[in-house]
Amino acid sequence: MHLITIGLNHETAPVAIREQAVFGPEKLVPALQDLTAQRDIDETAILSTCNRTEIYCRQQQPDGQAVVKWLCQFHALEPQQLQECLYHHPEEEAVKHAFRVASGLDSMVLGEPQILGQMKTAFATAHKAGTTGKILNRLFQNTFSVAKQVRTDTAIGASAVSIAYAAVDLAKKIFADLGTKTVLLIGAGETIELVARHLTNNGVRHIIVANRSVERAELLTSRISGEAIALSELPNRLAEADIIIASTASTLPILGKGAVESALKLRRHKPIFMVDLAVPRDIEAEVGGLADIFLYTVDDLKQIIEENISSRRDAADEAEKIIALETIRFMHWLRGLNAVPTIRSFRKNVDDLRNAALEQAYRQLAAGENPERIIEILAHNLSNKFAHAPSQALKQADNEGNSRLLSAARKLFMLD
Incomplete structure (x- = not known):
């Protein structure tokens, strides 16, 4: 019995690689079931976000080569290119890594809270799909408990810093007065909702939310006094936007170069500020080459984020101590399981x-x-x-x- 985590994240892989390794909602359950059906794989859970793809496994073999091979085959990825971006965490390292990720210590934004919710969703999906068992169930439950303790006992989440916050902060540096600008948000998920809240708190009065499900967009706009439209209306509304921020789960770009060129003509080449927070990207990379377009991706936000996390570094040191102790406790429990069959046989x-x-x-x-x-x-x-x-x-x-x-x-x- 071996516990192992294989993954890549914003530190080890560029967005061009990360977007190829994403497991969309429609592929996640089939992927979990297919991986668990592989030889020597007993339990699996997959965490897939814009900044990371991680596979947690309980398996019979001590190395993760079978998982890496499966990952390459599932996404039709070049093994050599992917290997350069992957990290392998066996046994105790896998436990510590899970605790650090859930606590926000491994995030682009130190201490950001969104990842905990994403991990809970990942575990719930795997559990419902029947691909977790005694080991991963205990690991994730302990992970959530440790993350809660870190947030309770340290100041890791004291300041409002996140990818969404960083996107709005960048807009503030480019535009002197956000209150006079029209913002178009593409998507209506958790990240876009956070962006909308930050925009509203910074005085933005006109927000348009475009989403595949208009009902979902209307639910969001009802809380921020914005306007909801369907994605099909985007070409006719692009010219109104001074700021465009996108974050959807689409596997293909939503905003193309041609549509943006048409919008710029209608705006008489008045500049548009764009932030693409999605992986895979929602805005075609070629859009960034257009004059009067200022396009940023999640990777471009790193510098801004670094400027906002200094206050969390001391808290992170305290969090690491909590994680180290809880990792030892979990490993004591895990190693104790190896003795159970022997004890049962002896007693019999x-x-x-x-x-x-x-x-x-x-x-x-x-x-x-x-x-x-x-x-x-x-x-x-x-x-x-x-x-x-x-x-x-x-x-x-x-x-x-x-x-x-x-x-x-x-x-x-x-x-x-």
């Missing part, structure tokens, strides 16, 4: 010896033999039978010069 053998001795004693009592003598024989037989197998093993160990087994026996039977 002892019970069998006891039952056989008792059965003999009952027959002797029924035959009218002396009870005191029967008790003496019972005790003598039990002690001999209990000691026989260990004695034989110790004699053999002595003959073979196996001092480790002899030392272990002295500790096991408390002879020192």
Whole structure:
């Protein structure tokens, strides 16, 4: 039984690679079931966000090559190119990594809270798909508990810093007064909702939300007093937007170069500021080459984010101490599971010896033999039978010069 995590993130892979390794909602369950059906893979869970794709496994083999091979085949990726971007965390490292990710210590934005919700969703999906078991269930439950403790006992989440915040912060640096600008948000998920809240808090009065599901967009705009439209209306509304921020789960770009060129003509080439927070990207990369377009991706936000996290570094040190302790506790539990089959077998053998001795004693009592003598024989037989197998093993160990087994026996039977 081996615990392992294979993954890539914003630190190890550019967005061009990360978007190829994404598991969209429609592919996640089939992927989980397909991976678990592979030989020697017993449990799996997949965390897939714009900044990371990670596969958590309990498997029979100690290395993760089978998982890497499956990942390449599933996404039709070039193995050599992917290998350069992957990290492998076995056993204790996998546990510590899960705790750090859920606590926001491995995020682009130190301490950001969104990742915990994303991990909960990833686990819930895997659990419902039937691809988790005793080990991953316990790992994720402990992970959520550790993340909660980190947020309660440290100031890791004290300041409002996130990808969404960073996007709005960049817009503030480009436009002196956001209140006079029209903002077009593409998508209506959690990230876009956070962006909308930050925009509203910074005085933006006109927000348009475009989404595949108009009902979902209307639900969001009802909370921010914005306008909801369908994605099909985008070409006719682009020219109104001074700022465009996109974050959807689409596997293909939503905003293309041609549509943006048409919008710029209608705007008489008045500049548009764009932020693409999606992976895969929602805005074609070629759009960034147009004059009067200022296009940023999640990778471009790193510098801004670094400027906002200095206050969280001390809290992160405290969080690391909590994680180190909880990792040790989890590994104690995990390693204890290895002894369970042996303990069960040992107890069964002892019970069998006891039952056989008792059965003999009952027959002797029924035959009218002396009870005191029967008790003496019972005790003598039990002690001999209990000691026989260990004695034989110790004699053999002595003959073979196996001092480790002899030392272990002295500790096991408390002879020192």
